[in-house]
Amino acid sequence: MDTFYRKGYYEAGMLLHASENIVTRDGATVITGRYTNTGNGNIALFVTKINPIGNVVKKKKLTNGLDNAST
16 A cells, blocks of 8 residues: 555645555556545545556546546
């Protein structure tokens, strides 16, 4: 979890809340949840896939109904 947080979504003033962790057939983990900006209260949803050693493979962030990122 700590590796995912640092590599995936770390920003100062952000509070991460992961709600689901799913292990895939290839040994990766898909994590879903939300994070909150503690300064302004904005909330974003996320879906992230990490490989077995903690590297981010794909990530997607949704804020205000808009798709903001993916790799």
